[in-house]
Amino acid sequence: MTFMSSKLDKYEVRRKRPAKGKSGKSIAHESAVKHVTGEALYVDDMAELAGTLHVAVGQSTQAHANIKSMDLSAVKNADGVVDVVMLDDVPGLKDIGPVFAGDPLFADGKVEYIGQPIFAVAAHSFEQAKRAVLLANIEYEVLPAILEIKDAIKENFFVRPTHMHKKGDFRKAIDAAPNTLNGELYIKGQEHFYLEGQISYVVPTEDKGMHVYTSSQHPTEVQKLVSEVLDLPINYVQVEVRRMGGGFGGKETQAAPWACMAALLANRLNHPVKIRLARQDDMVMTGKRHDFYDTYEIGFDDSGKLLGSNIMVAGKCGYSPDLSDAIVDRAMFHSDNAYNLQDTQVIGHRCKTHTVSNTAYRGFGGPQGTVLAEYMMDDIARAVGKDPLDVRYNNLYQDGDKTHYGQTIENYHMKELLSQLESESEYRKRRESITAFNAANKYKKRGLALTPVKFGISFTVTFLNQAGALVHIYTDGSIHLNHGGTEMGQGLFTKVAQVVANEFDVDLDTIMVSSTNTEKVPNTSPTAASSGTDLNGKAAQNACIILKQRLVTFAAEKWAVNEDAIRFENNHVLIAKADETIEFTFAEFVAMAYTNRVSLSTTGYYSTPKIHYDREKADGRPFYYYALGAACSEVEIDTLTGEYDVLRTDIIQDVGKSLNPAIDIGQIEGAFVQGMGWLTTEELNWDTSGRLTSNGPATYKIPTAADMPNVFNTSLFDRPNEEETIYNSKAVGEPPFMLGMAVWMALRDAAASVSDYKVNPPMDTPATPERVLNAVQFCKERS
Numbered sequence: 206m207t208f209m210s211s212k213l214d215k216y217e218v219r220r221k222r223p224a225k226g227k228s229g230k231s232i233a234h235e236s237a238v239k240h241v242t243g244e245a246l247y248v249d250d251m252a253e254l255a256g257t258l259h260v261a262v263g264q265s266t267q268a269h270a271n272i273k274s275m276d277l278s279a280v281k282n283a284d285g286v287v288d289v290v291m292l293d294d295v296p297g298l299k300d301i302g303p304v305f306a307g308d309p310l311f312a313d314g315k316v317e318y319i320g321q322p323i324f325a326v327a328a329h330s331f332e333q334a335k336r337a338v339l340l341a342n343i344e345y346e347v348l349p350a351i352l353e354i355k356d357a358i359k360e361n362f363f364v365r366p367t368h369m370h371k372k373g374d375f376r377k378a379i380d381a382a383p384n385t386l387n388g389e390l391y392i393k394g395q396e397h398f399y400l401e402g403q404i405s406y407v408v409p410t411e412d413k414g415m416h417v418y419t420s421s422q423h424p425t426e427v428q429k430l431v432s433e434v435l436d437l438p439i440n441y442v443q444v445e446v447r448r449m450g451g452g453f454g455g456k457e458t459q460a461a462p463w464a465c466m467a468a469l470l471a472n473r474l475n476h477p478v479k480i481r482l483a484r485q486d487d488m489v490m491t492g493k494r495h496d497f498y499d500t501y502e503i504g505f506d507d508s509g510k511l512l513g514s515n516i517m518v519a520g521k522c523g524y525s526p527d528l529s530d531a532i533v534d535r536a537m538f539h540s541d542n543a544y545n546l547q548d549t550q551v552i553g554h555r556c557k558t559h560t561v562s563n564t565a566y567r568g569f570g571g572p573q574g575t576v577l578a579e580y581m582m583d584d585i586a587r588a589v590g591k592d593p594l595d596v597r598y599n600n601l602y603q604d605g606d607k608t609h610y611g612q613t614i615e616n617y618h619m620k621e622l623l624s625q626l627e628s629e630s631e632y633r634k635r636r637e638s639i640t641a642f643n644a645a646n647k648y649k650k651r652g653l654a655l656t657p658v659k660f661g662i663s664f665t666v667t668f669l670n671q672a673g674a675l676v677h678i679y680t681d682g683s684i685h686l687n688h689g690g691t692e693m694g695q696g697l698f699t700k701v702a703q704v705v706a707n708e709f710d711v712d713l714d715t716i717m718v719s720s721t722n723t724e725k726v727p728n729t730s731p732t733a734a735s736s737g738t739d740l741n742g743k744a745a746q747n748a749c750i751i752l753k754q755r756l757v758t759f760a761a762e763k764w765a766v767n768e769d770a771i772r773f774e775n776n777h778v779l780i781a782k783a784d785e786t787i788e789f790t791f792a793e794f795v796a797m798a799y800t801n802r803v804s805l806s807t808t809g810y811y812s813t814p815k816i817h818y819d820r821e822k823a824d825g826r827p828f829y830y831y832a833l834g835a836a837c838s839e840v841e842i843d844t845l846t847g848e849y850d851v852l853r854t855d856i857i858q859d860v861g862k863s864l865n866p867a868i869d870i871g872q873i874e875g876a877f878v879q880g881m882g883w884l885t886t887e888e889l890n891w892d893t894s895g896r897l898t899s900n901g902p903a904t905y906k907i908p909t910a911a912d913m914p915n916v917f918n919t920s921l922f923d924r925p926n927e928e929e930t931i932y933n934s935k936a937v938g939e940p941p942f943m944l945g946m947a948v949w950m951a952l953r954d955a956a957a958s959v960s961d962y963k964v965n966p967p968m969d970t971p972a973t974p975e976r977v978l979n980a981v982q983f984c985k986e987r988s
């Protein structure tokens with residue numbers, strides 16, 4: 206990767222001037238231009254090697270069935286087919302479940318969802334492979350299927366045991382409260398709709414080695430699983446990821462099966478093998494955001510302050526555990542959102558259904574918890590006749606409070622952030638004008654909501670919070686950077702390179718970042734949990750500090766000065782002697798260090814401090830810190846059709862001291878729109894046999910440019926992280942996803958206006974026009 210302008214001219218003597226593009230500056234994404242011109246290389250853009258074979262996958266047509274018989278002879282004899290494989294052909298590990306078993310690479314005598322892989326075909330072209338797959342003759346013995354969360358709960362049908370968080374005596378607290386409410390909320394899932402679908406290209410190398418090019422957020426896991434499936438040591442497999450065309454969590458675990466299938470065929474045939482899922486297959490065969498069914502029972506006083514709560518969150522996991530244990534945990538961790546639940550019990554179920562195995566998606570279960578907290582606040586507000594914003598203020602955590610999982614709240618600037626947004630969005634004034642508008646208009650109604658987000662940063666599985674980096678300095682002063690994080694459009698490569706530029710105080714275009722590669726930095730965590738920059742930025746900084754120390758030691762000795770006399774400044778290295786300052790360009794200096802036998806290459810490493818969590822006791826500090834934010838949205842609904850527009854959205858997001866404001870604002874706006882899409886127009890539908898019917902862009906509506914708020918203001922809450930993250934920044938990838946809640950709550954506010962805010966209309970998500978219309982009807986009938 207190069208930054209914008211130039212490649213480094215090794216003969217150029219860099220003038221002494223402030224280095225360009227260091228951290229803190231709004232630098233364009235390293236691939237911004239290439240993304241737009243189409244020059245950025247994705248796996249499918251790589252020139253194919255001669256003899257490359259293409260794969261199509263035979264899928265289950267039943268949600269739950271035993272396979273009575275399977276005749277693949279016609280498939281094998283079809284035009285262009287080279288090989289057909291199924292589970293028995295796997296030489297090594299047959300179950301590729303990422304944390305817990307449960308994901309056979311191909312069906313193991315029975316099928317558990319429509320779309321489950323049963324066999325794979327390699328042919329000379331994709332079309333040939335796809336046609337051949339249709340010739341399979343499979344007989345099923347159909348079994349009863351469980352497709353809904355509520356049925357799974359009734360049958361105690363879970364992929365993992367139920368888990369609980371507890372604080373105080375919720376029963377006593379609720380029973381003693383002057384007011385109580387209970388309710389339920391059904392939250393539908395979400396398709397990732399990354400622009401680049403799942404893809405892997407596997408090239409066999411000498412001695413059974415495998416070079417895997419893949420679109421994965423977790424190269425190390427792909428490496429490990431490919432090696433296990435092929436029964437090879439891990440060091441036989443190299444996994445490389447230059448970039449993804451979006452991952453959003455959908456490529457944390459679910460890039461691996463396709464890589465393993467391609468590797469299995471490449472290993473048998475000694476040919477390069479490519480697998481690329483067609484959009485419809487991708488939508489049917491890969492997991493999505495979990496649906497959740499949440500219930501609550503709350504007690505509160507007349508001011509709207511919570512006194513006790515009893516919460517259940519139940520995720521629709523699909524047929525296997527995948528990451529669901531951690532995802533439902535995160536929903537439980539976030540069922541408080543920004544508020545003190547007081548005495549509480551939070552129960553989390555991991556429901557098994559005969560559907561595709563649901564997986565990570567931006568927020569990782571957190572959103573399905575936070576929506577419940579907002580729904581409760583909204584309910585309380587109408588029950589006590591107060592503005593929902595005031596009820597929200599009233600329930601915010603205070604510093605020193607403890608969460609229901611034992612973490613102490615610190616540095617909680619939420620009240621300040623909310624007040625700032627309240628005034629910048631002119632919330633109170635607009636509340637009045639909306640009231641006036643609604644009084645004056647019979648059919649059009651407006652709604653307003655201001656909702657906070659508090660999101661815990663760190664993998665809740667503590668050991669994952671580590672990262673490595675590799676930095677080389679060459680003798681012309683150019684720097685090669687590699688780290689374990691993957692680039693999926695979020696700007697990680699740009700930000701980490703900015704950190705390195707900052708450490709050496711050199712121009713950003715001095716630094717080249719290469720593809721994520723398991724041969725350069727091993728044993729990596731997935732790029733997930735928004736922690737890519739926190740972890741890899743620190744690991745890269747650590748490598749820079751090590752190299753700088755070597756250079757300083759060398760110079761101090763050579764010029765007989767103290768170490769603190771040496772400074773890296775403005776693309777130069779300065780050595781302050783008693784009577785003069787000796788100056789070298791960075792390039793001259795490192796070339797000299799090289800001839801003096803100083804090693805100019807090192808790895809760097811980082812692991813997050815302070816975090817610990819005892820899951821058995823549900824107690825500890827799972828999160829290093831919280832990222833805060835808030836959004837205020839105004840909507841207008843048509844009470845005759847349920848259609849709506851988002852008139853305006855104002856956002857303030859706390860990114861600490863921003864490493865790159867332009868990229869951070871891009872992440873915030875993108876996440877907000879994706880979150881809004883989840884809660885409004887994106888609706889997944891299955892028929893009664895368990896078949897996904899919303900399986901393409903015609904039936905599944907992601908937001909478009911036309912759905913953006915008419916007025917859209919985003920700003921950063923300018924305050925360094927109190928924790929010692931990289932330059933005191935904060936993670937930004939997932940937290941603003943939940944800002945989309947403001948639109949959903951504004952829609953509910955608009956619907957409630959027809960009852961003069963006396964009725965709490967049900968508002969399951971997504972709040973499609975149909976659901977908005979139902980909510981309006983509900984309010985009309987009850988007022």
Ligand code: MTE
Binds near residue numbers: 694
């Ligand atoms: N932004 C873009 N453009 N594309 C993506 O796939 N994924 C999101 C977020 N922002 C994503 C994105 C998710 S789910 C996560 S966890 C983070 O980016 C991961 O990257 P980070 O840890 O470097 O922020």
Ligand code: HPA
Binds near residue numbers: 531535665
């Ligand atoms: N977030 C995202 N991905 C993860 C996590 C998490 O907390 N834990 C394991 N994978």
Ligand code: MOS
Binds near residue numbers: 452566732735
């Ligand atoms: Mo993001 S859901 O943690 O990949």
